Amino acid sequence: NAGVTQTPKFQVLKTGQSMTLQCAQDMNHEYMSWYRQDPGMGLRLIHYSVGAGITDQGEVPNGYNVSRSTTEDFPLRLLSAAPSQTSVYFCATGPGHLNTEAFFGQGTRLTVV
Amino acid sequence: TQLLEQSPQFLSIQEGENLTVYCNSSSVFSSLQWYRQEPGEGPVLLVTVVTGGEVKKLKRLTFQFGDARKDSSLHITAAQPGDTGLYLCAGVNTGGFKTIFGAGTRLFVKA
Numbered sequence: 001n002a003g004v005t006q007t008p009k010f011q012v013l014k015t016g017q018s019m020t021l022q023c024a025q026d027m028n029h030e031y032m033s034w035y036r037q038d039p040g041m042g043l044r045l046i047h048y049s050v051g052a053g054i055t056d057q058g059e060v061p062n063g064y065n066v067s068r069s070t071t072e073d074f075p076l077r078l079l080s081a082a083p084s085q086t087s088v089y090f091c092a093t094g095p096g097h098l099n100t101e102a103f104f105g106q107g108t109r110l111t112v113v
Numbered sequence: 114t115q116l117l118e119q120s121p122q123f124l125s126i127q128e129g130e131n132l133t134v135y136c137n138s139s140s141v142f143s144s145l146q147w148y149r150q151e152p153g154e155g156p157v158l159l160v161t162v163v164t165g166g167e168v169k170k171l172k173r174l175t176f177q178f179g180d181a182r183k184d185s186s187l188h189i190t191a192a193q194p195g196d197t198g199l200y201l202c203a204g205v206n207t208g209g210f211k212t213i214f215g216a217g218t219r220l221f222v223k224a
Contacts, residue, residue, distance in 0.1 A: 004155075031210065042201060042214040043156070050210055058211065090155050101146070101203065101212055104155030 002026055006091050006105035013081040013112045021076040021108050023091030029103075031096040032074040033058070034066065036087040037107075043090065049074055050096065081112045116140075117204055119215035126192055127223050134187045134218045136202035145178055145185045148201040150217075156201055192222045 007022045025032065033048035035058075045058030049068040063085060065077040078085060089108045092101035117138045126132055136145070144163045148156035160169050162178035162185060169176045173196075175188040189196055202215045 033212070035214075040216060042216040043203075044214070045211060048210060056210075059213075092155075096210070101156075102158050104157070106153075106155050 004091055004093055004103050004105040006108050008108060010109050015081060015083060015112060017081050019078050021089055023074045023105060024072055025093045027093060028071060029093040029095055031094045033092045033101060034076045035090045037090060038087050083112045086110060086112045117202055117213050117215040119202055119218050121218060123219045125221045128193055129191050132189050132192060134200055136215050137184045138204060141182050141207055142204035143207050144205045146203045147176055147187055150199040150201060194222045194224045196220060197222050
């Protein structure tokens with residue numbers, strides 16, 4: 001039982017490049033979300049999904065796209081990477097509503113140069 | 114914009130001491146969660162509190178949700194080096210699905 005799997009664990013991008021961060025869960029949770037964590041700022045919500053086919057913006061959505069074609073997968077796409085997107089990205093899942101983020105992945109450390 | 118303020122930001126104590134971490138907001142939350150995060154790992158959920166005034170205990174950790182559901186506290190009794198980590202509080206908004214995280218309290222327990 002893998003839980004929440006994020007790939008890759010580390011990535012270096014050049015400014016302007018695009019890439020997709022993968023997130024997969026095997027707990028059949030309806031709720032999935034993406035966060036970025038920066039020093040001294042806690043975790044900030046980028047996008048979230050309450051079920052397949054449904055996505056919505058969080059606190060800091062600019063520069064990122066998501067889709068949710070299946071319950072299991074919730075990829076995060078960086079359209080044109082910028083140095084300000086250097087961060088650690090976490091995917092989270094949960095059964096929904098009061099327990100939205102019950103399980104987190106191990107994170108992807110992204111550096112944009 | 115909802116904000117969650119955690120205090121203190123950093124705490125360094127000796128093994129055996131007690132401590133309390135606070136999480137405060139001017140907003141009402143439908144639930145509040147506490148997480149612990151270790152370096153290089155994702156946050157791990159410790160507890161979810163839902164009802165105003167609710168108190169939950171997890172071994173030496175006691176969590177309380179304020180009566181008005183705007184604030185919470187985490188009390189650790191007789192801290193141990195294994196308690197070292199980043200403690201995060203997170204509030205789920207009353208709409209149901211957006212979670213706001215505090216900036217965290219970094220705890221270091223010296224043996």
